[in-house]
Amino acid sequence: xxxxxxxxxxxxxxxxxxxxxxxxxxxxxxxxxxxxxxxxxxxxxxxxxxxxxxxxxxxxxxxxxxxxxxxxxxxxxxxxxxxxxxxxxxxxxxxxxxxxxxxxxxxxxxxxxxxxxxxxxxxxxxxxxxxxxxxxxxxxxxxxxxxxxxxxxxxxxxxxxxxxxxxxxxxxxxxxxxxxxxxxxxxxxxxxxxxxxxxxxxxxxxxxxxxxxxxxxxxxxxxxxxxxxxxxxxxxxxxxxxxxxxxxxxxxxxxxxxxxxxxxxxxxxxxxxxxxxxxxxxxxxxxxxxxxxxxxxxxxxxxxx
Amino acid sequence: xxxxxxxxxxxxxxxxxxxxxxxxxxxxxxxxxxxxxxxxxxxxxxxxxxxxxxxxxxxxxxxxxxxxxxxxxxxxxxxxxxxxxxxxxxxxxxxxxxxxxxxxxxxxxxxxxxxxxxxxxxxxxxxxxxxxxxxxxxxxxxxxxxxxxxxxxxxxxxxxxxxxxxxxxxxxxxxxxxxxxxxxxxxxxxxxxxxxxxxxxxxxxxxxxxxxxxxxxxxxxxxxxxxxxxxxxxxxxxxxxxxxxxxxxxxxxxxxxxxxxxxxxxxxxxxxxxxxxxxxxxxxxxxxxxxxxxxxxxxxxxxxx
Amino acid sequence: xxxxxxxxxxxxxxxxxxxxxxxxxxxxxxxxxxxxxxxxxxxxxxxxxxxxxxxxxxxxxxxxxxxxxxxxxxxxxxxxxxxxxxxxxxxxxxxxxxxxxxxxxxxxxxxxxxxxxxxxxxxxxxxxxxxxxxxxxxxxxxxxxxxxxxxxxxxxxxxxxxxxxxxxxxxxxxxxxxxxxxxxxxxxxxxxxxxxxxxxxxxxxxxxxxxxxxxxxxxxxxxxxxxxxxxxxxxxxxxxxxxxxxxxxxxxxxxxxxxxxxxxxxxxxxxxxxxxxxxxxxxxxxxxxxxxxxxxxxxxxxxxx
Numbered sequence: 001x002x003x004x005x006x007x008x009x010x011x012x013x014x015x016x017x018x019x020x021x022x023x024x025x026x027x028x029x030x031x032x033x034x035x036x037x038x039x040x041x042x043x044x045x046x047x048x049x050x051x052x053x054x055x056x057x058x059x060x061x062x063x064x065x066x067x068x069x070x071x072x073x074x075x076x077x078x079x080x081x082x083x084x085x086x087x088x089x090x091x092x093x094x095x096x097x098x099x100x101x102x103x104x105x106x107x108x109x110x111x112x113x114x115x116x117x118x119x120x121x122x123x124x125x126x127x128x129x130x131x132x133x134x135x136x137x138x139x140x141x142x143x144x145x146x147x148x149x150x151x152x153x154x155x156x157x158x159x160x161x162x163x164x165x166x167x168x169x170x171x172x173x174x175x176x177x178x179x180x181x182x183x184x185x186x187x188x189x190x191x192x193x194x195x196x197x198x199x200x201x202x203x204x205x206x207x208x209x210x211x212x213x214x215x216x217x218x219x220x221x222x223x224x225x226x227x228x229x230x231x232x233x234x235x236x237x238x239x240x241x242x243x244x245x246x247x248x249x250x251x252x253x254x255x256x257x258x259x260x261x262x263x264x265x266x267x268x269x270x271x272x273x274x275x276x277x278x279x280x281x282x283x284x285x286x287x288x289x290x291x292x293x294x295x296x297x298x299x300x301x302x303x304x305x
Numbered sequence: 306x307x308x309x310x311x312x313x314x315x316x317x318x319x320x321x322x323x324x325x326x327x328x329x330x331x332x333x334x335x336x337x338x339x340x341x342x343x344x345x346x347x348x349x350x351x352x353x354x355x356x357x358x359x360x361x362x363x364x365x366x367x368x369x370x371x372x373x374x375x376x377x378x379x380x381x382x383x384x385x386x387x388x389x390x391x392x393x394x395x396x397x398x399x400x401x402x403x404x405x406x407x408x409x410x411x412x413x414x415x416x417x418x419x420x421x422x423x424x425x426x427x428x429x430x431x432x433x434x435x436x437x438x439x440x441x442x443x444x445x446x447x448x449x450x451x452x453x454x455x456x457x458x459x460x461x462x463x464x465x466x467x468x469x470x471x472x473x474x475x476x477x478x479x480x481x482x483x484x485x486x487x488x489x490x491x492x493x494x495x496x497x498x499x500x501x502x503x504x505x506x507x508x509x510x511x512x513x514x515x516x517x518x519x520x521x522x523x524x525x526x527x528x529x530x531x532x533x534x535x536x537x538x539x540x541x542x543x544x545x546x547x548x549x550x551x552x553x554x555x556x557x558x559x560x561x562x563x564x565x566x567x568x569x570x571x572x573x574x575x576x577x578x579x580x581x582x583x584x585x586x587x588x589x590x591x592x593x594x595x596x597x598x599x600x601x602x603x604x605x606x607x608x609x610x
Numbered sequence: 611x612x613x614x615x616x617x618x619x620x621x622x623x624x625x626x627x628x629x630x631x632x633x634x635x636x637x638x639x640x641x642x643x644x645x646x647x648x649x650x651x652x653x654x655x656x657x658x659x660x661x662x663x664x665x666x667x668x669x670x671x672x673x674x675x676x677x678x679x680x681x682x683x684x685x686x687x688x689x690x691x692x693x694x695x696x697x698x699x700x701x702x703x704x705x706x707x708x709x710x711x712x713x714x715x716x717x718x719x720x721x722x723x724x725x726x727x728x729x730x731x732x733x734x735x736x737x738x739x740x741x742x743x744x745x746x747x748x749x750x751x752x753x754x755x756x757x758x759x760x761x762x763x764x765x766x767x768x769x770x771x772x773x774x775x776x777x778x779x780x781x782x783x784x785x786x787x788x789x790x791x792x793x794x795x796x797x798x799x800x801x802x803x804x805x806x807x808x809x810x811x812x813x814x815x816x817x818x819x820x821x822x823x824x825x826x827x828x829x830x831x832x833x834x835x836x837x838x839x840x841x842x843x844x845x846x847x848x849x850x851x852x853x854x855x856x857x858x859x860x861x862x863x864x865x866x867x868x869x870x871x872x873x874x875x876x877x878x879x880x881x882x883x884x885x886x887x888x889x890x891x892x893x894x895x896x897x898x899x900x901x902x903x904x905x906x907x908x909x910x911x912x913x914x915x
Binding site for chain 1: 684874876881
């Protein structure tokens, strides 16, 4: 595989992360300086699953760099319905674009696809696998709000299935963050993730409620608990209620606690949090643009102009 | 709400309308002069309902100004299927674009959405509510073909449910047009709309057939009568037949009568009208581009370049 | 109809084909020279049927020329579901764009549509009808790999329903190619196509297997045999197996045999062919970009800048 595919956040060293975050900060401070930098470049969008935020922010990112997109469109409107293999689809698309973004429901899809193309490929989510550009924008948001040094972070909600959470946790081991995982027992971090985090030297602490740990957190990262994980609606309602945050609950937190969420939220965070200084989740979504601009700028290099 | 959202045609004064129409005429006369005027600007397209004309003409408009789009895509391919609120979706999208266009099936959606975003938002239709850019292109087409002064207009078809018709009627009160409403009794203008028009000083005359009034009209604005409004197919066929226009029927009209239709038509206007000098409905659709260019140009201002 | 619609490959003389292929070769050699050539031009995409390759490569082509697209989107998300006629849809779209690309499931759709629009229209497939830009990229690929003079070509698979095959065969009569058609009897070339080819002076030879003719071929053009053509699954499996190509089978061919396929493939060509020098099908798909750039450049002319 090419060095310049971005498939998993595990492949990123601390120096790699810092390079992207520094470039994103530069771009954020002066977007006009790069407005024509990749004029003529085409980014191929291959989304085999619905997405709003990720797709729109990659689209905005390449266009803010002066480039444009070539979009496969919705899956049912494409030849994959005729039985074409993913390997064939990406090989064809690689001839239409200077870089590719792939979202696919199957874990490992991006790794496999990367072996068949000779343009940079960014994994924008492969099932329960990885979504490294999400991790980079999460890290950028943490850096802008709380700093990445001496960080104490709580990660709450569905920790079992959430690829966002796993990617972020791995990446945070680079920064020696103090990581607290808050979830019902049935949605705990998978044991192999805990094991991997330990291997990386991380301290992992698990909690069933947020009350005890909330006052010591710099960042609280909330994720959605999905109804479909529970056979029983009542059980879901009860569990979801225990991991819901509102302005009242945040009275117990430090004034400068940063609350994040990868969105979409349903009602894990009450609307009354939106107007507090804690809320950073919309800023977090918006950070997708400068962070993906930085990524694309680094992957496309100078050669395409 | 920001002053620069465009949610309803009711918010437009005569001077506002004239400013947009004058700018559209300027652009129409020399589109090359604005071809790069908004280079780098991104228009977010949030269409929660199908649309061909409106979406394509906004897309053409921003691109003819040198800008580009960021498109949420079809609704079922977006996170709204995960239960995200409209308020969250527009807040996120506002971080990706310099202005937003929203179409939504729920009346009042644009007003609500406008309260959450700090970029200009254009309502491109909210259920039975408003669709002000359609009204502006209708007014532009009337001005180009018949003039807006001393206008006698007939508005025919489904006057009960048609948001296009209501918006246009309100806007025409600014120009003291003589308005005639032609429909079956069951699809008459809602009483509250008639009342509002009277409050604005309009003279409203209602008719059940077009024959008597046709010879005195400058403009005949035809809308579609939808099959689903009638419980009985035979009743629909009979009613629809009485409000159908063909070249023969137009023999009774003035030579310079202008026939308009917001499209799509089914068979309210026979194809044999297309080749007469009366037909202005394709021109009307095409006017969506210069009118929306004028609107976007005014909303985006100079600051974005 | 305007001279500058491209509806069928039958309308292309040998000189027309050579003009497109020469221009495509020029563009392929120096794409930077045309990177801004059609800045400001908009290409309308009207796809009433799913397509990946064709749509993405037209999108890439206009953008590589500095232009942009206006996209009707997926069919179910458009006003065609409200019963609008194709004639109305294309007339409206012609006001939004400088040229149109139309794919439609109904044979003859492009011919009809062309009568209603005053911008160049390219037929990108009309049911079992024509798809001339596919033929041009096929010819370009043949020229680049085997040359169009003294060509011996085998065309294999579903020859009855494949519009790609019919278009290519007609076009090849301009170059006096030796054409061999290989298929099960039930999927033979329609008799009227054979008759037309004879009228054009072509020598047509039909085969039920590829073994005897393979060693004398310069090009083997493989198409997909569709499951749905066979009432019985076992019969399909047996027939499909006989027209499947793998690296072993190609041992009997000349070293410089070029294997082509319009894609998507299912398993007519085994993956082990992909890494041989015979495989030209991905290159063929990629050639869609320079060939469509050449086409668009010729249709848009100089006037649009």
